[in-house]
Amino acid sequence: MSTRDCQTEAWCESYPINGQFSISRESKATAEVVVCRISSGGFSGIAECVPYRRYGESVDSVIAQIESTASALGADISHERLREDLKPGAARNALDCALWDLQAKSTGRHAHLLACSSLPRPVETAFTISLSDPDSMADAARAASRRPLLKVKLGGQNDIAAMHAVAAAAPNSRIIVDANEAWEPEFLPELLREAARLHIALIEQPLPAGADEALAGIPHPVPICADESVHTTGDLESLGDRYDAVNIKLDKTGGLTEALRMHAKARELGFGVMVGCMVGTSLAMAPAVLLAQDADYVDLDGPLLLARDRTPSLRYEGNTVSPPRSELWG
Template identity: 40%
Template structure:
C-alpha cells in the first residue's frame, strides 16, 4: 500500500457525544451516552471518515484516543499508510478511527467501495443480533417482545443469581428467536455450571465471555454443551493462540483490534486456527457499523445493532429490516462522500 497522495492531508479529530435511548446495563457498567472520536482526512475535495469508541475496560477513552491522534498529527498529515499505522499506534480506538478514515479516503480516490478494495464479494444484508440490556427478567422479556422485528437476540447477563430466570423469561417471550448470552466477564465456573441447564433448555446457541480476562484457564476442561465465544479475552491477533481449544468463537471488534486492516488479518488467522468468527461493536453510529459490516460477510455471528440504541444517527445510515442489517456504500467506504 502506497501513500494516498503526495499532497499533504488535512486532519480533523473531534469528540462527539450522543445520548442513548435508555440506560444500558452490563456486568459492572451502566451506559447512558455514546462518546466517540471522529477522524476526518481531507485530500483536496475528497474526504475520508472514521469513528472510534475505544475500549472502556482498558481505559481507552475518546479523550485518550484524541491525544494519541494529535501526537501524530504531523506524521499523519504528511501521509501514512494503513500498514504503517500498525506500527505507529497500538490496537484500540484511535487506530480504528484513523484506519477506517484511510480506508474511506482510499475508496474515494480509487472510485471503488472498500469491500472491493479488500477483495471481498459484493455485500448482502446480514442477520444481526439485537441486544437486551441486563435487567429484571420481566423487563428483559417485555423489551424482547418490543423488538418484534428481531430474529436473533443477545442477552446481557450479570454476576448475580437471576440469569437462568432472565433466559427463561426471554425464551417464553420470543419462542422462535435465535438466542445468545453475554456475561461480560461476570461468571465463575460455579455460576456458569449452575446456569447452563437453563441455557440448554432455552436453546441458547452461544455463551459469550463467561469469565474475566486473565482467567482463561477456567475454560480448560469445561466441556460446555454450548459453544463459548471470546470477547474481552481476545483483543487482536496476538491473543488467538492461547485460546485454541478453549473457545470456539472469536468476537472481532474494530475498536479492540484497531481497525478494519487488523480485523481482516485477524479473521484470516482465526479461521486458520479453526475458530468461527463473530463481529461485534462497542456501540456507535453507522460510521462504526459500516466498516464492521464489511467484516461481517466472513462471520457466522453478527452483532451490529449499535445505532438502534441511540437517539440520533448519521445521514445516510445503516438500515434494519426483518432482523437484518444493511449498509449501502453511501454510508461509508463508497466512492462518494457521505453526509455527516
C-alpha cells in the same frame, strides 16, 4: 496511496441512547463517539470509533492519540505505519478506517472491492436486550420477539432466571447471552447446563479475561465466544483450548486492516466468528458490515439502540443491515 498535504482532525459527538444501555460493568444513556477525518489531495476520508473505559480509553485520550499519531506520521500515514506505530484500540481504528474511506473516495473504487471476496450483501444482526431484572428483560424481549436473533446481557446475578424469562418471552428467537466477564468458575457447570436446556445459541465471555482457564477443563454444551479475551490476530493461537468462537470488533483490533487479518486467521484455526460493535452510529458500523459478510454471528445493532442515528446512515430493515453506500463510508 499518496497522502500529500495530509491533514487530520478528530472531534467528539454525542448520541442519546433509546432508554438505558446496561451491561455487567456499566450503564449509560449517551453514546460518546470520536470522529476522525483525513484530508489529502482534495479528498477526505471519515471514520468513527468508540472509546471504551474497560480498555483504559476516554474521549480525550483517543483524540490525543489520533492527533499525536497524525502529527508524527504526517504524509507517511498508512495502514502499515499505523499498525507499527500505534497500539490496537479505538484511535487506530478511527485512523485506519478513515484511510480506507479516503482511498475509496480518491480512487473512485469502493472499499468492498478490497475488503470482500464478492459483492457485499445485507446481513442479519442481533438485537441487544440490556441487563436489568428478569421481568424487565422479559418485557424487552417480548417487544423484540419478532426479531430472529437476540443478544441478552447478563451480569452474574439472577442469570438463570433472566435466561428463562427471555427465552419464554421470545420463543421463536435464537438467543446469544453475553456475561461481559461477570460469571464465576464455580457456577459455570450449572449455568452452561441451563443455557443448553434453553437452546441458547452462544455464550459470550463468561469469565474475566486473563482468568478464564476454567473454560479449558469443562465441556461446552453451548459454544463459548471470546470477547474481552481477544483483541488481535496474535491472541488467537492461545485461545483454542478455551473458546469455540471469537468476537472481532474494529475498536479492539484497531481497524479494518487488522480485523481482516484476524478474521482469516480465526477461520484457519477453526474458530467461529462473530463481528461485533460498541454502541455507535452507522459510521462506526459501516466498515464492520463488510467484515461481517461470512460471519457466523453479526452484532452490529449500535444504531438500533440510539434515539437518533447520524445522516446519512446505514439502511436497517428489521434485523437486516445493508452494506454502506459511498456517501456514508467506503
